[in-house]
Amino acid sequence: MSTMQVEVVSNEENIYSGEASFVVVPTLEGELGIYPRHEPIMSLVRPGTLRLTVPNQKQEILVAVSGGVLEVQPNKLTLLADVAVRSEEMDQQRAEEAKKIAESGIHEAKDDVSLAKAHVALAAAIAQLKTLDYLRTHRK
Incomplete structure (x- = not known):
C-alpha cells in the first residue's frame, strides 16, 4: 500500500504527523480526495472535516478544521489550519455553546477586530x- 507523509498543524499545535494512504480535505471548491503521488496543488481550506485513512488502522482519523491552506506534493500533504481539533477532543454540547457565543459575538461586534474573532470562533464551532455529525452518521 502506497502512503504519503501528512502534516496537520494549527496555530496552537501539531495535530497530526504521520503517514496516510488517503486524505479527504474540505476545500473551497468542495471535498478533495488525495492519494499518494497526487499532482502538486495549493488550495484554501473551508470549515469542515479532514479525514485521514491510515495504514493498519480500522477507523479514519477525523479532524475538524476551521479553514487554512493546503499544499499537496506527490509524497507529502501539509495543511496549515486556522483552528484544528481531533474528533476525540470534541463535545457536542460545548460545540453548540461555542457556536451560540460566536453568533452573539458577530451581532454584538463593535469593531472589525472583534467581528473577525467572532467569525473565526464561529467557523471553528461549525467545523x-x-x-x-459525520461521526454520528458514519460510525455506528
Whole structure:
C-alpha cells in the first residue's frame, strides 16, 4: 500500500504527523480526495472535516478544521489550519455553546477586530459540529 507523509498543524499545535494512504480535505471548491503521488496543488481550506485513512488502522482519523491552506506534493500533504481539533477532543454540547457565543459575538461586534474573532470562533464551532455529525452518521 502506497502512503504519503501528512502534516496537520494549527496555530496552537501539531495535530497530526504521520503517514496516510488517503486524505479527504474540505476545500473551497468542495471535498478533495488525495492519494499518494497526487499532482502538486495549493488550495484554501473551508470549515469542515479532514479525514485521514491510515495504514493498519480500522477507523479514519477525523479532524475538524476551521479553514487554512493546503499544499499537496506527490509524497507529502501539509495543511496549515486556522483552528484544528481531533474528533476525540470534541463535545457536542460545548460545540453548540461555542457556536451560540460566536453568533452573539458577530451581532454584538463593535469593531472589525472583534467581528473577525467572532467569525473565526464561529467557523471553528461549525467545523466541530460537522465532524461530530459525520461521526454520528458514519460510525455506528
